[in-house]
Amino acid sequence: MSFSSLSFLYAFLPLTVILYYLAPSPQWRNGVLLFASLFFYAWGAPKALPLLVGMAALVWLCGLGSEKGLGFCHPLSLAFVLGSLVLFKYLGFFAGLVGVKSLPALLLPAGISFTSFQLMAYSIDLRRGQIRAERNFFRFLLYISFFPQLLQGPILRYGATAPMLGERSVMLDGAVGGLRRFVRGLAKKVLIADQAAVLASTLYGQRTLSGTSGLWLAALCYGMQVYYDFSGYSDMAIGLGRLFGFKLPENFDHPFAALSVSDFWRRWHMTLSRWFRDYVYIPLGGNRVRRGRFALNLLIVWALTGLWHGASWNYVLWGLYYGVLLVIERLVIGKRLERLPVLLRWLVTFALVNIGWVFFCIPDPPLILEKLRRMFVYMPTDWRALLSLDASVCSKALSLPFALLFSFPILKKAAVPEKGMRLIVLNGMHLVLLIVCIMFIISSSFTPFVYFNF
Amino acid sequence: MWYIPEERPGDLIKTRTIQIVTVALLLLFLLAGFARTLLSPDTEIFYENRPANRFPAFSASSFLDGTWQSDVEDAFSDQIPAAIRMKKLYNIFDTRAALPLIRLVGHGGGYVGFRNICFFEDMLVVRPVALAEKEDTFLAAARLIDSWQEAAPGTEFYVYYIETDRDLNLETGAKSGLYDCLAGALALPAERVGRLRVDSFADYRRLFFKTDHHWNADGSYQGYLDLCTLLGITPLAVRGQYRVPACYHGTRAAGVEGVPAEDFAVNLYDYPDMTVTIPSGPIPDYGMQSLFVSGELESVSYGSIFGVDCGELVFDTGRPGKTLLVMGDSYDNAVVKALAAGFSKTYCVDLRSYAAELGHPFVMADYLGEHGIDCAVFIGGVDYFGETLLREGGH
Numbered sequence: 001m002s003f004s005s006l007s008f009l010y011a012f013l014p015l016t017v018i019l020y021y022l023a024p025s026p027q028w029r030n031g032v033l034l035f036a037s038l039f040f041y042a043w044g045a046p047k048a049l050p051l052l053v054g055m056a057a058l059v060w061l062c063g064l065g066s067e068k069g070l071g072f073c074h075p076l077s078l079a080f081v082l083g084s085l086v087l088f089k090y091l092g093f094f095a096g097l098v099g100v101k102s103l104p105a106l107l108l109p110a111g112i113s114f115t116s117f118q119l120m121a122y123s124i125d126l127r128r129g130q131i132r133a134e135r136n137f138f139r140f141l142l143y144i145s146f147f148p149q150l151l152q153g154p155i156l157r158y159g160a161t162a163p164m165l166g167e168r169s170v171m172l173d174g175a176v177g178g179l180r181r182f183v184r185g186l187a188k189k190v191l192i193a194d195q196a197a198v199l200a201s202t203l204y205g206q207r208t209l210s211g212t213s214g215l216w217l218a219a220l221c222y223g224m225q226v227y228y229d230f231s232g233y234s235d236m237a238i239g240l241g242r243l244f245g246f247k248l249p250e251n252f253d254h255p256f257a258a259l260s261v262s263d264f265w266r267r268w269h270m271t272l273s274r275w276f277r278d279y280v281y282i283p284l285g286g287n288r289v290r291r292g293r294f295a296l297n298l299l300i301v302w303a304l305t306g307l308w309h310g311a312s313w314n315y316v317l318w319g320l321y322y323g324v325l326l327v328i329e330r331l332v333i334g335k336r337l338e339r340l341p342v343l344l345r346w347l348v349t350f351a352l353v354n355i356g357w358v359f360f361c362i363p364d365p366p367l368i369l370e371k372l373r374r375m376f377v378y379m380p381t382d383w384r385a386l387l388s389l390d391a392s393v394c395s396k397a398l399s400l401p402f403a404l405l406f407s408f409p410i411l412k413k414a415a416v417p418e419k420g421m422r423l424i425v426l427n428g429m430h431l432v433l434l435i436v437c438i439m440f441i442i443s444s445s446f447t448p449f450v451y452f453n454f
Numbered sequence: 455m456w457y458i459p460e461e462r463p464g465d466l467i468k469t470r471t472i473q474i475v476t477v478a479l480l481l482l483f484l485l486a487g488f489a490r491t492l493l494s495p496d497t498e499i500f501y502e503n504r505p506a507n508r509f510p511a512f513s514a515s516s517f518l519d520g521t522w523q524s525d526v527e528d529a530f531s532d533q534i535p536a537a538i539r540m541k542k543l544y545n546i547f548d549t550r551a552a553l554p555l556i557r558l559v560g561h562g563g564g565y566v567g568f569r570n571i572c573f574f575e576d577m578l579v580v581r582p583v584a585l586a587e588k589e590d591t592f593l594a595a596a597r598l599i600d601s602w603q604e605a606a607p608g609t610e611f612y613v614y615y616i617e618t619d620r621d622l623n624l625e626t627g628a629k630s631g632l633y634d635c636l637a638g639a640l641a642l643p644a645e646r647v648g649r650l651r652v653d654s655f656a657d658y659r660r661l662f663f664k665t666d667h668h669w670n671a672d673g674s675y676q677g678y679l680d681l682c683t684l685l686g687i688t689p690l691a692v693r694g695q696y697r698v699p700a701c702y703h704g705t706r707a708a709g710v711e712g713v714p715a716e717d718f719a720v721n722l723y724d725y726p727d728m729t730v731t732i733p734s735g736p737i738p739d740y741g742m743q744s745l746f747v748s749g750e751l752e753s754v755s756y757g758s759i760f761g762v763d764c765g766e767l768v769f770d771t772g773r774p775g776k777t778l779l780v781m782g783d784s785y786d787n788a789v790v791k792a793l794a795a796g797f798s799k800t801y802c803v804d805l806r807s808y809a810a811e812l813g814h815p816f817v818m819a820d821y822l823g824e825h826g827i828d829c830a831v832f833i834g835g836v837d838y839f840g841e842t843l844l845r846e847g848g849h
Contacts (some may be wrong), residue, residue, distance in 0.1 A: 011526075018481065043523055044523070391556045392548055429545035440544065441531075443716060
């Protein structure tokens with residue numbers, strides 16, 4: 001189920017909230033959340049639900065065994081989770097590498113990349129003695145399947161989440177603040193990301209019409225689409241978490257305001273970056289190694305980061321692109337970067353990030369090269385022909401200035417005290433924003449019959 | 455469970471009240487949508503000219519394959535309060551945002567796409583179909599008609615092809631050649647094959663509505679005259695045209711807000727007395743041309759004036775003469791009654807709904823034999839010969 005679906009907004013969300021707050025005890029409240037989370041998952045992927053529960057059960061059992069000193073439990077747990085991830089997500093990709101072309105198509109369970117990373121983190125943290133094993137399977141299952149973060153993160157660590165799985169208090173202001181955050185996230189997704197997506201696909205879809213300016217604009221639109229889609233989802237997840245008394249970690253911090261590539265990755269998908277830092281980069285030796293090894297560590301981490309995003313070469317290339325940029329930034333440019341004017345640093349970073357989206361968006365490597373060539377070797381864009389394909393892109397283009405504006409932390413600075421009339425206006429604005437989002441969601445179902453039943 | 459932060463008592467109560475009212479309003483708003491979808495759904499979406507999606511019955515299999523979930527989503531999108539108003543508002547926003555670009559890019563002629571249609575000067579059109587796209591199906595349609603003619607030598611088969619904006623590039627004047635493909639492939643005598651000829655944008659503008667894919671009064675009259683020549687009957691005399699200015703938005707204008715309404719005209723024929731029967735039984739008349747002419751028709755649409763699509767229509771003039779079978783789609787709605795005046799009995803079959811309304815598939819040989827058909831005429835455009843005829847008629 002998607003947060004931006006009407007089924008979620010009109011049925012799942014209000015019913016879950018009401019049942020949650022009517023529940024008489026923390027156990028019941030957890031029960032409501034667990035049931036809601038499993039139903040939420042089953043709604044979109046009913047056949048994958050047993051896999052989710054099965055993975056959680058095995059890791060939970062292994063965790064208990066590991067704590068009792070059974071040495072095989074930790075490797076078994078990791079092998080099972082990693083094996084499931086490879087089997088369902090990467091089998092086709094790896095088989096293609098060794099020349100096997102015809103494999104049966106396996107169902108890709110929704111959110112498996114996030115779930116498996118949480119499960120692995122639990123297992124490793126337990127092994128390192130950083131956490132204690134969860135005794136109650138249902139609480140563990142809730143940690144894994146908690147619906148706000150189940151499909152697209154943020155990636156939770158058990159250590160930080162465990163206290164909230166027991167008794168938790170919900171402040172009224174926190175709950176309303178959570179709802180407001182949810183609405184803002186929904187607006188990011190529906191009013192900006194979905195609109196930018198149409199622009200990007202229009203510009204990328206026309207191979208002959210889009211020249212240099214068209215492809216730079218396409219990369220910008222695509223970047224805005226990915227950012228507002230993903231950060232919108234994270235906002236919705238964090239908002240929903242607050243509604244139920246959970247404090248989920250932040251996942252984005254205005255990455256397009258970054259002044260270097262390292263800065264960009266400190267602000268983009270922060271929970272994933274931290275996961276790779278803690279479980280891959282540091283175990284490889286991190287930066288406390290010789291320069292060559294340091295560069296290799298970075299490239300390994302970024303190739304894996306790319307691969308995590310999808311089982312396709314373009315994601316690996318995207319990851320390696322950032323790996324190379326980070327190596328150059330850390331080992332070649334170093335502190336000299338900070339001496340450059342801020343505007344220049346921002347412009348260079350912004351341009352590099354936008355070039356990166358070409359790898360992310362286009363699955364076919366030769367086509368990536370063609371697009372990049374067109375971006376750097378001037379070719380005119382036939383704007384008249386492009387715009388005459390579908391003038392409805394105009395309304396979508398209206399989202400772009402807002403996308404650019406809100407990619408900087410302007411609202412952080414505009415925060416006002418939430419009291420009295422200001423609070424009424426603030427809450428009222430969010431209710432109106434929700435209705436506008438619903439209007440946009442509903443508009444996609446406009447399907448007049450042109451040739452029948454006059 | 456609730457933790458209330460310390461604050462001055464008056465402020466605290468005020469803040470709490472605002473927050474509680476906000477949450478209550480939000481939940482009520484959402485639950486009202488849920489309750490309406492579940493308990494009091496609409497049956498029709500007039501704005502979109504289709505039946506409304508309603509909350510589906512649950513079954514384990516439909517849940518497992520995901521169809522139940524998508525049907526629930528469809529039901530919400532049609533049934534929540536103000537759904538139609540919201541769609542309309544969005545369409546106004548979408549169209550208004552696009553109009554400056556349409557004027558700018560479309561200035562001096564040329565197609566400007568807008569969703570699934572195009573603006574071309576002041577008309578809503580679609581882009582032409584390439585011959586390669588439809589050639590195979592047109593050849594197959596020709597073979598099907600020839601096979602029917604061969605199996606029924608006692609019936610004379612005719613074909614009347616309606617060229618539209620899909621047969622002509624309005625920018626360049628290049629034609630797709632679909633008619634030539636069809637006519638060249640048919641084994642019927644050349645004098646039994648004809649077309650509504652559209653060779654230029656001026657022809658198209660004269661013969662078709664601005665906001666609808668159908669032919670207008672002039673187009674359907676031209677078609678009627680061509681068909682009379684083809685079938686060898688004398689056309690009815692026309693007393694003139696009744697025209698209501700700026701009253702009509704065709705189906706291509708659905709969702710394109712702000713497009714001016716256009717005129718709707720009907721040709722005034724002196725129809726002879728005839729009975730009309732549809733699958734459910736006799737009806738007083740087919741279409742509501744007389745109500746339109748007397749000014750009593752509240753809403754104007756092609757279907758309401760010329761008659762809605764129907765699996766089988768039977769016109770009986772009670773006069774001696776031949777029996778005609780008209781095979782077609784909604785285009786023939788505007789001419790079938792006038793054509794029927796020239797025959798003893800006229801059967802009109804729309805394959806798109808025949809099986810559903812009659813309860814059995816259409817079988818040409820059986821139908822011709824059962825009703826003693828003397829002449830059978832196929833009337834349609836690219837959709838009919840390129841899709842409907844093969845999909846529904848090949849039994």
